[in-house]
Amino acid sequence: MTTEQHVADLDQRLRAIEPDESFIVQAPAGSGKTELLIQRYLRLLSVVEAPEEIVAITFTRKAAAEMRGRIIDALERVVDGNTPDDEAARKTDVLANAAMTRNREQGWQLEDNPGRLRIQTIDSLCGALTRQMPVLSRFGAQPEIVEDATELYEQAAADTLAELESGQGWSDAIAVLLAHLDNDLPRIRNMLAGMLARRDQWLRHVAGEIRREELEGALRHVAEETLSAARRDFPDGDGREVAELLDFAAANLEREERESPARACAGLTELPSAAAGSLPQWQGLVALLLKSDGNWRQSPTARDGFPAAGKTGEAEQRTAMKDRFKALIARLSEDDSLSRQLLAIRHLPPVAYTDEEWQVVQALCELLKLADARLWLLCSEQNRIDFSGITQAAIQALGDEEAPTDLALNLDYRIRHILVDEFQDISINQFTLLQRLTAGWSMEDGHSLFLVGDPMQSIYRFREAEVGLFLNAWEERRLGQVPVTPLHIRVNFRSQSGLVQWVNEVFTQVLPQTADPGRGAVHYTPAEAYHNHLDGDAVRLHTLVDDSQSEADIVLQQVLAAREADPEGRVAILVRGRTHLLDIVPRLKQAGLRYRAVDIDPLGEQPAIQDLMALTRALHHFADGIAWLAVLRAPWCGLDLADLLALAGGSRERTVWECILDEACVQALSEAGRGRLLRLRPVLQAALRDRQRLSLSRWVESVWLRIGGPATLNSETDLENARSFFDLLEQFDDGGDLKDRDGFMEQVSSLYAAADIHADDHLQIMTIHKAKGLEFDTVILPGLSRGSRNDDTRLLLWSESPHRDHQDLLLAPVKEAGADESPVYQFLRRLDREKQSFEDGRLLYVAATRAKKKLHLIASVKSRERDGELSPVPPRADSLLAQLWPVAEAQCRDAVLRNGAPALPGRPQGSGPQPRTLRRLIAGWSLPQAPDAVDWHPRDVDEVVHEDTVDIEYEWAGEAIKHIGTVVHRCIQRIADEGIEQWNEDRIRSGRDYYRLSLKRLGIPDAGEDMNEALATVEDALVNLIRDRRAHWLLDHRHGDARNEYAVSGVYAGKLINVVLDRTFIDEEGVRWIVDYKTSRHKGGNVDAFLDRERERYREQLERYAAVVRNMDNRPVKLGLYFPLLQGWREWGNDEKV
Amino acid sequence: MNKKHLELLDAEYTLVAANRRLARRLQYDYAHWQIRQGKTAWSSPDILHWQAWLQRCWDNHVQEQAGLLLLNDSQEQVLWQRIINESSRANALMQAPDMVKRVMEAWDLMHQYRLPVFPAETGLNEDARAFRNWADSFKRTCSDNHWCDSGSLLDLLAEYIRGTNRLALIGFDRITPRQQYLFDRIEAEGGAIHIAGRDRVVTGTRIRVAACANTGEEINTAAGWAREILEADTSAGIGIVIPDLQNRRSHILRRFQDCFNPGAIADAVPEDAQAFSLSLGKPLPDYPLVNTAFSLLALGREPLSVEQWGAILRSPWLYGAGEEELDRARLDVCLRDHGETRADIATLLHIAGRRLEEPRRPGLLMKQLQNARDHLQTLPHQARPGDWAGYISHLLTLYGWPGDRVPDSGEYQVLKAWREVLDRFVSLQLLDGRLTYSSALGYLRRIATAQHFQPETGEVPVQILGPAGAADMGFDHLWVAGLQEETWPPPARPNPYIPFSLQRRSAMPGATAEVTLEEARQTLSRLACSAQQVVLSYPENEKERTLRPSPLLKPYMESSAEPLSVTVPHYAARILAAGKLETFSDERAPPPAAGGAIGGTALFRDQSVCPFRAFARHRLHAGAPEEVDIGLSPRDRGLLLHRALHLLWQRLHSQEQLCAMDPGELERLLASVTDEVIQLLKKRHPRLWTERFTGLEKARLIHTLRQWLQQERQRAPFIVVAGEEAQRIRVEGVEVNTRIDRIDRLADGREVIIDYKTGEAGVNEWLGERPDDPQLPLYAVTRDAEVAAVAFGRLKRGRGFGYQGLASEDGILPATKAFSASNQAKYLISDAHPVPEWSDLLASWRGVVAGLARGFLDGDARVDPKDARACRYCDQHPLCRIHELPPRDADDDD
């Protein structure tokens, strides 16, 4: 395919492996970054004391698994003696060899214990740190980590707002915010929750005291920087000229009482200074020189301070001034950058907050702190935490700059080398973590840091990635205290030369010209192709004008074409958002193509899942009429509207379930409908009766199976999807009940359908973000003209900008309900949008560089006619096409011209109702038999689990009696073991401490009536016992085969039972006695009757004992109950029963 | 029964098993052996598990002599907890419940390894220091009180044990130094120790390695495999070892159930009567029965959230649940409707009394709640655990717990376990004097949670268990799952409270990778030769990750000649295959019967936006319980302003009077009106309308009203003739009940119809063939008087605040041009009306309204949403089955 050539940047690559230096490496798409990481890792292995000393941080768990896999493969190749033939791998193997040698020397047993390779995500690294430092991290022990903590945030936010009434200092702050936002609690709660989700970004800003001078100082700095830039760019000679013109205009405006910012310029004699105080004059200047659309004002009017010449005496002067103005504009407009500078002034925020604004800023800062504290509290109550919380805790555990934690003492292994992959997507918090981890590292102490990534591929702003951190580290050649050497590798091993060329050409224009860490701007760095040029166009831009054709059709054509050209090639359709696939996926299905799509098809909208949802809701709540009716209309039942109406249309008071149970209602159904309903009814009845006997998801599943739910599905893949539904349902099981119905419904809608089990990976569909790190022969990018922005309003916007030696902080509060956004807020939002727009360009870069051979871009444009000229409408600013526009516009224009005038804008009169049909099981369908249950029999006999099945008393009425019995039993056993004649009353009374201890241990409180009473009872029982002649006979050690607490097992009524006999012996007549002690008490008269009743109560139990014992020796058996407290006795022969 | 074990028993050895599970197994095996000898009764062999043996020794040898009291684990745990809580570090710590466990584990480890708790000062980190402090207090507390903890137990035993004790230890994978010390003492006293089990090797074992697609498949295959063996030989003993059993308990149970008895789920057979058992319970509060008990008890502490109430109202564990289920569901709806997020018993009773009529009132439940509430009021502020146990169980009985359904065997055991929890709770009396209700509940819950409970079943052929002790269970067939590289050997997990260097030196369990590797290797090699047939398996994928086999499997890989082929029965797939479907069309319902009002004006709106929705809502009355949120609901926000404006105009009557009113007087009027409406809601929602909230809301209302009156002043003169007037309107045979917010009369007698809106609203909603909101057009065409203008009174702060209307001529409404000159007129442009007039608008409305009415009367129930927005704010998705339609072109993503 290609002829291999020398790798142009080999020196850089070799250097990057050297263990005694720290690096930051920019490795563009396809440059073999992972191999480089692996090589360095292996190299490090050969110099460390323990593999745990190296920590490699990857962006995802998947990447960690892959990296570990490849390292182990390399190590195994060494063991097996396999050598690959490609050059890079050979190099890797040399390094692996050295690593293996070290492994053997040190006895690491890596081959059996690859878990020792600490390759992990930053989240799991944080988890490991907090786990090892429970006290420093303030956790005590690891809480459960939740991936989606929205619920926690919302609860914490609600708790915060509930502090309104607490009367604490912060109550006022809450009141301020509520008044500001129209007292709309749910909305404020949601906004606050949104803030909590990204608290790692603002916490440090609001943690300290907020000072107005400082913040307003920051606003001034922004203004001054912009003003000085404008002043710099302003042509030297024209300062005075513009001042005079402005002065002239201001005077006119004032005279004619016209409002305009230019009036601030009265009396100006030269260009305003760059001090913040001159901002109004600058704004006047901009208002005059630029039109509202940002273009130069070519001819000013009276509204701008240049009245028509008219007939007054000033006519001449007026004309002259106008001419001077035009001349000035002509000169100024030669410089493009000047108009940009001036525009920037127009968007500048004011240099001070209004008092109301400031009040809100303060309140917000206080509130946010409070919310963070409430969240912590909530997390500890629930023992759950989000990733951000773990990271924070880890940072905290590592100590701060002044007092770093001694890691040698706190971690099981000293971390000596850190490798970070995808460093461009690191967040501020993670960056701080790295700083703390490397605190105290010096140049020559055997530590190293290796940061690798590609700022051009930084696309995770929504996960708080800050590409500026990479740029800064690169610029400053250090991370915290660790100096890092920048290295740049540039050979692209992935794409054919044609693609690399195209990307070089296009992205020089798409990405900004210069890097700017603060604004998140990354400029393009060209790559060099390793592979040769392939025949044909590497890249094709398909243009669609005015929906002349659907994108789906083009996608399909290109998929088929790629397939024909190379049946084994892998094709990917990459989109920015899943919704961009709505037309494409059905089109592919229609064409019979199978594809693998990960997290693309939302499950919640599939009819099968909707039906399951309805069933769950119906079972969950009788009053959920929508769900109940939906269950009856779903394909497993299939009632039509007429039947539904007949059944449930009668009364709004009654629930659907009542109607189903009501024979009169059922009779009103059509005959077919009745049949359908009656197939369901018994199933539901049984299920409702047995509520909470199965777990929630099993319960729903059981109903679903019985009503034939699976029979209504289309394929086995649907069955997988149903499985996902049940798995999710299980997570919402709260003691058999559905916890948080709405939360569940929301979660269901974020599930995605299982991948087609019959599809291979030749055609894949995914989002660009998912495709990061992957490669395909052909890449198709539809939906380029679609937008993506979802601008949620945030409570607080913030931005940091470097000023001299520190970071200036800009804060802007959310606008007051019903009011307009404040200029500061607008300013910050514009900054944010700009960052996003830069990232859009990078997203396009990531998408384009996934291709190895061919790239298809699909652009839909609208045409418009202006002044008889056709042109394409510029794409939405937030679309990827907007990024591509500098290079795509020409082609789009051609396409528009070719296409001709747009059709008249006929409003697409709704597609009209589509005639539609529903599916349902045929009438009389019946459930197939279940597969047979396993045929098994218990071995020999069943085992009985409970010895006594006496009814449980639900009420707890003190257990003193039971405890006394336990102690008495134990003592009698001892007395019997030692011989009753050894005992007298004194000895019994002297055991009091022992009884007390025993009773105490069983739960009788030490001091108090209960204890005294219990003690007295125990002693009474024992004293009575030794005084009782019958007891002496019972415990006589001369009996044959006498045993105390004798455990016997046997088969009784076909079951295995275990019993313990209190006392058994054989008397002189050869009769086997079985005796149980009972510490029953009886007050009042007629003890005999009481004892008789007791005998009846225990008869069954003793006779069961007898049955077992008789199987051991075939003697006559007698049964006895002995009551020491009463000195009572009941005996009977076993055969009396029969 | 292992011959060796029998010999040992014969030699009067006590068999001590490493865990309860194994002890049970040995006992059962012994019984089995006896039965095969033809016996039907025998002396029970002396087989017990380690903890039970310790307990017995304590009772027999130590307690009396040492005069110490042995703490049970609940007591110990609470004691540690208390010590940590009272330490200076408590406040800074989050204190996950696991923390106590880890601390206790550290304590235990130090004892097991016979190490003093850090006498040296150096080399200690924060965690170790903290632990040392806690350990000191713990030790002091114990000795002050003459208590003995489980850590010191072995030492005392070693000291006091006498006589010839013969012990055979079974299933002990490791003997700790402290155990060894005890055993040495026993031998020195003339006893004997036999460490059994390590010598058990089954010869000729067939070992296979199986790779499964994912963990789910792995369990499925194991289940299918076990089933096949069992079918071939019903007397086989089969073990399934799963390392991370705890986390996957329910998944595993489900898959085994579905494999062993695929139809059971459909018959809803409860979990017993299965051929397999799982040796691991779940926390007691996860059992529905106990879960309900805790919800009920929580009621004594604080008002419950609406969701928690919902769970109680649905709970089958309350007396009368079956009988009153529908009424309780209705009560739930009323509660949600009520509008507050939390409610106490009194509130609930109040709502039930006010909103539900006999016989639709859950009388039993209400009675029970009442009784419980009365009892709650008599409870003391503080009491001893023993007393609380009584109060609490009585309280539960009053609530009607555990209900009138006959408990099945599992539930019966849960109830017993609950009793044990109470017993344990009472045992806390040893530590604590008096507790408040809240802390009593806290302890109770902690104890219950620590209680992992699994209803017991008889001994069954297939046992699912963790690796510990599994090799000694004497299985004939063994499957070991979860042997992927990531988890086997498991990662090192040193205890953070003991200095790492110390753990490493002593090779404590989990301390280092070397230790875990060695353990994993031993465990695996013992498992691999503990049965005739052994399968070792691992999953190949997890989500998107590819997994690799554990390197420890390498020695067995070669021997796996024949791949495993197992068929697993799959009921759902069978049902799927049996599906026979037909299609039918269902877009028209029978027309409604004539006569009688059918609904409100929402009917017209729904019919216009989507005919199916109108059918579902207004003929099927399909609705769902609502979600309750904090703060004022949008409905109540609207209500407040509506009512306030209504009251205001009742007093003001006309614009003239408004303009004439002195500003101070007007302010007073505004204040009194807002007070009045707030009172209205405050009575209902006392919890929400706190003082400060009321102040804020009042300010908001007055502010809005004041601004609004500004609008009113700019209008042509009018008097208000009707406000919130109920009326019945009839269009084409459809009768609806209406309540027009307001009708004004102009000087010339014409009317202006006004509808207040607190949300978004605009005049475009009245236009087109299918207007979004045909309510005002409906009013306009059904008034007797001539209508000069219709308008939304938009009360939402911000852009668009004020009148949004259409008028017959300029000047009637502020900033509103005559219709013919308005932007909206172009919608009506046609050949017949090149310049549409006000009358044309009314005529077109007449047509639209009539058309909607006819559609409804025709039974038109097509699923035809006007646009994507219609569905977004509609709750009928599951019923209309819109998702069965091919998707519409999506609107752009905003």
Ligand code: SF4
């Ligand atoms: S969801 Fe859409 S289609 Fe279904 S009823 Fe509502 S509006 Fe109509």
